[in-house]
Amino acid sequence: MKFAIACGGTGGHLFPGLAVAEVLRAKGHEVLLFVSEKEIDNRALHNAPDIARETLPSIGLPPLFSPAVFSFAGRLRASYAKCLDVYRKFAPDAVLGMGGFTSIAPLAAAWRRKIPAFLHDSNAIPGKANRLGARFCRNVLLGFEECARHFAGRHVMVTGTPIRSELTAPALSKSESRSRLGLDPGRTTLLVMGGSQGAAGINSLMAQAAVHLSSGSCQIVHLAGPRDEQRVRGAYEAAGITNLVMPFCDRMGEVYAAADAVVSRSGAASLGEISWFGLPSVLVPYPHAAEDHQRLNAEIFVRAGAAKILAENGATGDSLGALLASLIGSAVALESMAAAAKALAPRDAAGRVAAVLMDVKK
Numbered sequence: 001m002k003f004a005i006a007c008g009g010t011g012g013h014l015f016p017g018l019a020v021a022e023v024l025r026a027k028g029h030e031v032l033l034f035v036s037e038k039e040i041d042n043r044a045l046h047n048a049p050d051i052a053r054e055t056l057p058s059i060g061l062p063p064l065f066s067p068a069v070f071s072f073a074g075r076l077r078a079s080y081a082k083c084l085d086v087y088r089k090f091a092p093d094a095v096l097g098m099g100g101f102t103s104i105a106p107l108a109a110a111w112r113r114k115i116p117a118f119l120h121d122s123n124a125i126p127g128k129a130n131r132l133g134a135r136f137c138r139n140v141l142l143g144f145e146e147c148a149r150h151f152a153g154r155h156v157m158v159t160g161t162p163i164r165s166e167l168t169a170p171a172l173s174k175s176e177s178r179s180r181l182g183l184d185p186g187r188t189t190l191l192v193m194g195g196s197q198g199a200a201g202i203n204s205l206m207a208q209a210a211v212h213l214s215s216g217s218c219q220i221v222h223l224a225g226p227r228d229e230q231r232v233r234g235a236y237e238a239a240g241i242t243n244l245v246m247p248f249c250d251r252m253g254e255v256y257a258a259a260d261a262v263v264s265r266s267g268a269a270s271l272g273e274i275s276w277f278g279l280p281s282v283l284v285p286y287p288h289a290a291e292d293h294q295r296l297n298a299e300i301f302v303r304a305g306a307a308k309i310l311a312e313n314g315a316t317g318d319s320l321g322a323l324l325a326s327l328i329g330s331a332v333a334l335e336s337m338a339a340a341a342k343a344l345a346p347r348d349a350a351g352r353v354a355a356v357l358m359d360v361k362k
Helices: 011-026 039-047 068-090 104-112 128-136 145-151 174-180 200-213 229-239 252-258 268-276 290-303 317-328 331-343 349-361
Strands: 002-006 030-035 052-055 094-097 117-121 139-142 156-158 188-193 218-223 243-246 261-264 281-283 307-309
Touching: 002 011, 002 068, 002 104, 011 030, 011 039, 011 268, 011 349, 030 039, 030 068, 068 104, 094 104, 094 349, 104 117, 104 128, 117 128, 117 349, 139 145, 139 349, 145 156, 174 252, 188 200, 188 252, 188 317, 200 218, 200 229, 200 261, 200 317, 218 229, 218 252, 229 243, 252 268, 261 268, 261 317, 268 290, 268 331, 281 290, 281 317, 290 307, 317 331
Parallel strands: 002 030, 002 094, 030 052, 094 117, 117 139, 139 156, 188 218, 188 261, 218 243, 261 281, 281 307
Antiparallel strands: none
Protein backbone atom coordinates (compact mmCIF):
# COMPACT_ATOMS: atom_id res chain seq x y z
CA MET A 1 0.00 0.00 0.00
CA LYS A 2 0.97 3.66 -0.32
CA PHE A 3 0.58 6.33 2.37
CA ALA A 4 1.21 10.07 2.57
CA ILE A 5 1.98 11.61 5.97
CA ALA A 6 1.90 15.40 6.50
CA CYS A 7 4.13 16.06 9.49
CA GLY A 8 6.34 19.12 9.00
CA GLY A 9 6.80 22.42 10.78
CA THR A 10 7.85 21.41 14.30
CA GLY A 11 9.55 18.47 15.94
CA GLY A 12 6.26 17.80 17.73
CA HIS A 13 4.62 16.98 14.40
CA LEU A 14 7.60 15.61 12.52
CA PHE A 15 8.96 13.02 14.95
CA PRO A 16 5.59 11.30 15.59
CA GLY A 17 4.98 11.27 11.82
CA LEU A 18 8.37 9.67 11.26
CA ALA A 19 7.51 7.06 13.88
CA VAL A 20 4.39 6.03 11.95
CA ALA A 21 6.35 6.03 8.68
CA GLU A 22 8.92 3.67 10.21
CA VAL A 23 6.22 1.17 11.18
CA LEU A 24 4.56 1.29 7.76
CA ARG A 25 7.85 0.89 5.91
CA ALA A 26 8.85 -2.02 8.16
CA LYS A 27 5.65 -3.76 7.03
CA GLY A 28 6.57 -3.30 3.37
CA HIS A 29 4.47 -0.25 2.50
CA GLU A 30 5.55 2.87 0.63
CA VAL A 31 5.49 6.23 2.45
CA LEU A 32 5.73 9.82 1.25
CA LEU A 33 6.19 12.66 3.75
CA PHE A 34 4.90 16.21 3.35
CA VAL A 35 7.20 18.55 5.29
CA SER A 36 7.76 22.30 5.61
CA GLU A 37 10.57 24.53 4.42
CA LYS A 38 11.87 25.01 7.98
CA GLU A 39 15.42 24.07 8.92
CA ILE A 40 14.16 21.80 11.72
CA ASP A 41 12.62 19.53 9.07
CA ASN A 42 15.87 19.25 7.12
CA ARG A 43 17.85 18.57 10.28
CA ALA A 44 15.46 15.97 11.66
CA LEU A 45 15.27 14.13 8.34
CA HIS A 46 19.03 14.01 7.92
CA ASN A 47 19.09 10.49 9.38
CA ALA A 48 16.22 9.31 7.13
CA PRO A 49 17.50 10.07 3.63
CA ASP A 50 15.69 7.14 2.02
CA ILE A 51 12.17 8.32 2.90
CA ALA A 52 10.51 10.15 0.00
CA ARG A 53 9.35 13.66 0.82
CA GLU A 54 7.73 16.73 -0.69
CA THR A 55 8.22 20.22 0.70
CA LEU A 56 5.17 22.46 1.09
CA PRO A 57 5.28 26.25 1.46
CA SER A 58 2.52 26.34 4.12
CA ILE A 59 3.01 28.61 7.15
CA GLY A 60 1.14 29.10 10.42
CA LEU A 61 -2.03 31.20 10.47
CA PRO A 62 -1.16 34.86 11.23
CA PRO A 63 -3.48 37.25 13.10
CA LEU A 64 -6.67 37.78 11.11
CA PHE A 65 -6.07 41.44 10.23
CA SER A 66 -2.36 41.08 9.60
CA PRO A 67 -1.03 41.76 6.07
CA ALA A 68 0.63 38.34 6.37
CA VAL A 69 -2.82 36.78 5.81
CA PHE A 70 -2.37 37.31 2.06
CA SER A 71 0.94 35.44 2.07
CA PHE A 72 -0.64 32.67 4.15
CA ALA A 73 -3.53 32.30 1.69
CA GLY A 74 -1.18 32.23 -1.30
CA ARG A 75 1.04 29.61 0.25
CA LEU A 76 -1.96 27.50 1.25
CA ARG A 77 -3.28 27.57 -2.33
CA ALA A 78 0.14 26.62 -3.67
CA SER A 79 0.40 23.75 -1.17
CA TYR A 80 -3.08 22.51 -2.09
CA ALA A 81 -2.26 22.53 -5.81
CA LYS A 82 1.02 20.70 -5.19
CA CYS A 83 -0.74 18.03 -3.12
CA LEU A 84 -3.29 17.41 -5.87
CA ASP A 85 -0.45 16.97 -8.34
CA VAL A 86 1.43 14.61 -6.00
CA TYR A 87 -1.68 12.52 -5.42
CA ARG A 88 -2.23 12.12 -9.16
CA LYS A 89 1.28 10.65 -9.47
CA PHE A 90 1.70 8.84 -6.15
CA ALA A 91 -1.92 7.66 -5.66
CA PRO A 92 -1.86 7.06 -1.87
CA ASP A 93 -4.31 4.64 -0.29
CA ALA A 94 -4.65 6.97 2.72
CA VAL A 95 -3.36 10.30 4.00
CA LEU A 96 -2.42 11.09 7.59
CA GLY A 97 -2.06 14.61 8.96
CA MET A 98 -0.05 14.95 12.16
CA GLY A 99 -1.43 18.41 12.91
CA GLY A 100 -0.55 22.03 12.30
CA PHE A 101 -1.06 24.06 9.14
CA THR A 102 1.30 21.85 7.11
CA SER A 103 -1.48 19.23 7.35
CA ILE A 104 -4.34 21.37 6.02
CA ALA A 105 -3.55 21.27 2.30
CA PRO A 106 -2.76 17.53 2.21
CA LEU A 107 -5.98 16.69 4.06
CA ALA A 108 -8.14 19.02 1.95
CA ALA A 109 -6.60 17.66 -1.26
CA ALA A 110 -7.22 14.09 -0.06
CA TRP A 111 -10.88 14.96 0.56
CA ARG A 112 -11.10 16.46 -2.93
CA ARG A 113 -9.59 13.30 -4.46
CA LYS A 114 -11.78 11.03 -2.28
CA ILE A 115 -8.73 9.50 -0.57
CA PRO A 116 -9.36 8.33 3.03
CA ALA A 117 -7.82 10.90 5.37
CA PHE A 118 -6.97 10.77 9.06
CA LEU A 119 -5.85 13.41 11.55
CA HIS A 120 -3.72 12.84 14.63
CA ASP A 121 -3.92 15.39 17.46
CA SER A 122 -1.40 14.87 20.25
CA ASN A 123 -2.53 17.65 22.59
CA ALA A 124 -5.16 17.98 25.29
CA ILE A 125 -6.98 20.59 23.19
CA PRO A 126 -6.88 21.02 19.39
CA GLY A 127 -5.63 24.16 17.71
CA LYS A 128 -7.31 26.01 14.84
CA ALA A 129 -5.55 23.95 12.18
CA ASN A 130 -6.75 20.64 13.60
CA ARG A 131 -10.30 21.86 14.13
CA LEU A 132 -10.33 22.75 10.44
CA GLY A 133 -8.45 19.67 9.27
CA ALA A 134 -10.84 17.31 11.06
CA ARG A 135 -13.58 18.31 8.62
CA PHE A 136 -11.76 16.49 5.83
CA CYS A 137 -11.09 13.30 7.79
CA ARG A 138 -12.66 9.91 8.31
CA ASN A 139 -11.22 9.45 11.84
CA VAL A 140 -9.45 11.64 14.40
CA LEU A 141 -6.70 9.87 16.35
CA LEU A 142 -5.78 11.30 19.75
CA GLY A 143 -2.83 11.41 22.06
CA PHE A 144 -4.98 12.17 25.12
CA GLU A 145 -8.51 11.04 26.00
CA GLU A 146 -9.17 14.59 27.28
CA CYS A 147 -9.13 15.89 23.70
CA ALA A 148 -12.09 13.77 22.54
CA ARG A 149 -14.75 16.24 23.73
CA HIS A 150 -13.43 18.85 21.30
CA PHE A 151 -14.26 16.64 18.32
CA ALA A 152 -17.93 16.02 19.08
CA GLY A 153 -19.63 14.24 16.20
CA ARG A 154 -16.36 12.86 14.84
CA HIS A 155 -15.20 9.28 15.11
CA VAL A 156 -12.25 9.42 17.51
CA MET A 157 -9.76 6.86 18.77
CA VAL A 158 -7.12 7.29 21.48
CA THR A 159 -3.84 5.91 20.16
CA GLY A 160 -1.28 7.85 22.19
CA THR A 161 1.48 9.90 20.57
CA PRO A 162 3.79 7.89 18.26
CA ILE A 163 7.44 7.66 19.33
CA ARG A 164 10.26 7.02 16.87
CA SER A 165 11.94 3.65 16.91
CA GLU A 166 15.36 4.99 17.92
CA LEU A 167 13.76 5.81 21.29
CA THR A 168 11.62 2.71 21.73
CA ALA A 169 14.53 0.32 21.14
CA PRO A 170 15.82 -1.32 24.34
CA ALA A 171 17.50 1.45 26.33
CA LEU A 172 21.02 1.43 27.65
CA SER A 173 21.50 1.42 31.41
CA LYS A 174 21.79 4.79 33.12
CA SER A 175 25.45 4.27 33.90
CA GLU A 176 26.34 3.19 30.35
CA SER A 177 24.40 6.09 28.82
CA ARG A 178 26.15 8.57 31.11
CA SER A 179 29.54 7.12 30.27
CA ARG A 180 28.85 7.46 26.55
CA LEU A 181 27.92 11.11 27.11
CA GLY A 182 31.10 11.75 29.07
CA LEU A 183 29.31 12.12 32.40
CA ASP A 184 29.82 10.59 35.85
CA PRO A 185 28.10 7.15 35.64
CA GLY A 186 27.06 7.22 39.30
CA ARG A 187 25.74 10.75 39.73
CA THR A 188 22.08 11.84 39.63
CA THR A 189 21.44 13.40 36.23
CA LEU A 190 18.98 16.15 35.32
CA LEU A 191 17.90 16.62 31.71
CA VAL A 192 16.76 20.09 30.63
CA MET A 193 15.12 20.59 27.25
CA GLY A 194 12.77 22.99 25.53
CA GLY A 195 11.74 21.32 22.30
CA SER A 196 13.64 21.08 19.03
CA GLN A 197 14.82 24.72 19.12
CA GLY A 198 15.47 25.10 22.84
CA ALA A 199 13.42 27.37 25.12
CA ALA A 200 14.74 30.81 26.04
CA GLY A 201 12.52 31.03 29.13
CA ILE A 202 13.70 27.73 30.55
CA ASN A 203 17.30 28.56 29.67
CA SER A 204 17.15 31.81 31.64
CA LEU A 205 15.49 30.20 34.65
CA MET A 206 18.01 27.38 34.75
CA ALA A 207 20.94 29.80 34.49
CA GLN A 208 19.55 31.61 37.55
CA ALA A 209 18.73 28.36 39.37
CA ALA A 210 22.25 26.97 38.97
CA VAL A 211 23.42 28.28 42.36
CA HIS A 212 20.78 26.09 44.06
CA LEU A 213 22.20 22.99 42.38
CA SER A 214 25.87 23.67 43.00
CA SER A 215 26.31 21.28 45.92
CA GLY A 216 27.53 18.55 43.58
CA SER A 217 24.38 16.48 44.07
CA CYS A 218 23.61 16.33 40.36
CA GLN A 219 24.96 16.81 36.87
CA ILE A 220 23.00 18.43 34.05
CA VAL A 221 22.41 17.64 30.39
CA HIS A 222 20.86 20.73 28.79
CA LEU A 223 19.59 21.05 25.21
CA ALA A 224 19.72 24.83 25.03
CA GLY A 225 19.32 25.65 21.35
CA PRO A 226 22.01 27.48 19.36
CA ARG A 227 21.48 30.98 20.75
CA ASP A 228 21.77 30.24 24.47
CA GLU A 229 24.32 27.43 24.47
CA GLN A 230 27.32 29.47 25.67
CA ARG A 231 25.34 31.52 28.20
CA VAL A 232 23.85 28.44 29.86
CA ARG A 233 27.16 26.56 29.90
CA GLY A 234 28.85 29.59 31.51
CA ALA A 235 26.23 29.72 34.28
CA TYR A 236 26.74 26.04 35.14
CA GLU A 237 30.50 26.31 35.09
CA ALA A 238 30.40 29.38 37.32
CA ALA A 239 28.32 27.35 39.80
CA GLY A 240 30.70 24.39 39.58
CA ILE A 241 28.09 22.02 38.09
CA THR A 242 29.19 19.17 35.85
CA ASN A 243 27.31 19.77 32.62
CA LEU A 244 26.80 18.80 29.01
CA VAL A 245 25.18 21.70 27.14
CA MET A 246 24.26 21.17 23.49
CA PRO A 247 22.44 23.27 20.91
CA PHE A 248 20.69 20.21 19.46
CA CYS A 249 20.90 16.49 20.09
CA ASP A 250 20.51 13.55 17.71
CA ARG A 251 21.27 11.01 20.45
CA MET A 252 18.05 11.40 22.41
CA GLY A 253 17.84 7.73 23.34
CA GLU A 254 21.10 8.02 25.28
CA VAL A 255 20.10 11.36 26.80
CA TYR A 256 16.75 10.10 28.08
CA ALA A 257 18.27 6.86 29.36
CA ALA A 258 20.91 8.81 31.30
CA ALA A 259 18.38 11.04 33.10
CA ASP A 260 16.76 10.67 36.51
CA ALA A 261 14.45 13.66 36.04
CA VAL A 262 13.69 16.27 33.40
CA VAL A 263 12.80 19.96 33.12
CA SER A 264 10.84 20.50 29.94
CA ARG A 265 8.19 22.32 27.99
CA SER A 266 4.98 20.32 27.77
CA GLY A 267 4.47 19.80 24.07
CA ALA A 268 2.75 16.50 23.43
CA ALA A 269 5.65 14.83 21.62
CA SER A 270 8.05 15.65 24.46
CA LEU A 271 5.55 14.37 27.01
CA GLY A 272 5.12 11.13 25.08
CA GLU A 273 8.87 10.56 25.20
CA ILE A 274 9.11 11.56 28.87
CA SER A 275 6.36 9.08 29.65
CA TRP A 276 7.95 6.32 27.58
CA PHE A 277 11.16 6.59 29.60
CA GLY A 278 9.30 6.97 32.91
CA LEU A 279 10.93 10.26 33.87
CA PRO A 280 9.71 12.48 36.72
CA SER A 281 9.40 16.00 35.39
CA VAL A 282 9.13 19.66 36.21
CA LEU A 283 7.05 21.06 33.36
CA VAL A 284 7.26 24.72 32.36
CA PRO A 285 4.51 25.21 29.74
CA TYR A 286 5.20 27.64 26.93
CA PRO A 287 3.01 30.59 27.99
CA HIS A 288 2.11 31.64 24.43
CA ALA A 289 1.10 28.21 23.12
CA ALA A 290 -2.11 28.19 21.07
CA GLU A 291 -5.21 27.53 23.16
CA ASP A 292 -2.86 27.31 26.18
CA HIS A 293 -2.50 23.67 25.20
CA GLN A 294 0.87 23.15 26.90
CA ARG A 295 -0.58 24.00 30.30
CA LEU A 296 -3.50 21.63 29.69
CA ASN A 297 -1.08 18.89 28.60
CA ALA A 298 1.02 19.43 31.73
CA GLU A 299 -2.00 19.24 34.01
CA ILE A 300 -2.72 15.70 32.78
CA PHE A 301 0.71 14.66 34.05
CA VAL A 302 0.30 16.59 37.30
CA ARG A 303 -3.06 14.94 38.03
CA ALA A 304 -1.46 11.54 37.45
CA GLY A 305 1.28 12.32 39.95
CA ALA A 306 3.97 12.21 37.25
CA ALA A 307 5.04 15.87 37.22
CA LYS A 308 5.24 19.22 38.96
CA ILE A 309 4.20 22.30 37.03
CA LEU A 310 5.84 25.74 37.15
CA ALA A 311 4.29 28.67 35.31
CA GLU A 312 6.97 30.62 33.48
CA ASN A 313 5.24 33.94 34.14
CA GLY A 314 6.18 34.81 37.70
CA ALA A 315 8.70 32.01 38.11
CA THR A 316 12.21 32.80 39.32
CA GLY A 317 15.50 30.99 39.41
CA ASP A 318 15.01 30.69 43.16
CA SER A 319 11.60 29.01 42.84
CA LEU A 320 12.79 26.59 40.15
CA GLY A 321 16.03 25.86 42.01
CA ALA A 322 14.21 25.10 45.26
CA LEU A 323 11.74 22.83 43.47
CA LEU A 324 14.51 20.90 41.71
CA ALA A 325 16.64 20.57 44.83
CA SER A 326 13.64 19.17 46.71
CA LEU A 327 12.79 16.72 43.93
CA ILE A 328 16.32 15.48 43.31
CA GLY A 329 16.84 15.05 47.02
CA SER A 330 13.90 12.66 47.45
CA ALA A 331 14.41 9.16 46.09
CA VAL A 332 10.86 8.24 47.16
CA ALA A 333 9.32 11.12 45.18
CA LEU A 334 11.41 10.31 42.11
CA GLU A 335 10.41 6.65 42.20
CA SER A 336 6.70 7.40 42.61
CA MET A 337 6.65 10.02 39.84
CA ALA A 338 8.62 7.74 37.51
CA ALA A 339 6.06 4.96 37.87
CA ALA A 340 3.19 7.39 37.28
CA ALA A 341 4.88 8.81 34.17
CA LYS A 342 5.47 5.39 32.64
CA ALA A 343 1.84 4.42 33.17
CA LEU A 344 0.65 7.34 31.02
CA ALA A 345 2.20 6.13 27.73
CA PRO A 346 0.52 3.57 25.46
CA ARG A 347 3.24 1.11 24.58
CA ASP A 348 2.66 1.00 20.81
CA ALA A 349 1.16 4.31 19.69
CA ALA A 350 2.91 4.27 16.30
CA GLY A 351 1.68 0.75 15.64
CA ARG A 352 -1.87 1.70 16.58
CA VAL A 353 -1.89 4.63 14.17
CA ALA A 354 -0.35 2.50 11.41
CA ALA A 355 -2.99 -0.19 11.94
CA VAL A 356 -5.80 2.33 11.39
CA LEU A 357 -4.24 3.40 8.08
CA MET A 358 -3.69 -0.16 6.90
CA ASP A 359 -7.34 -1.00 7.59
CA VAL A 360 -8.70 1.40 4.97
CA LYS A 361 -9.16 -1.35 2.38
CA LYS A 362 -11.01 -3.70 4.71
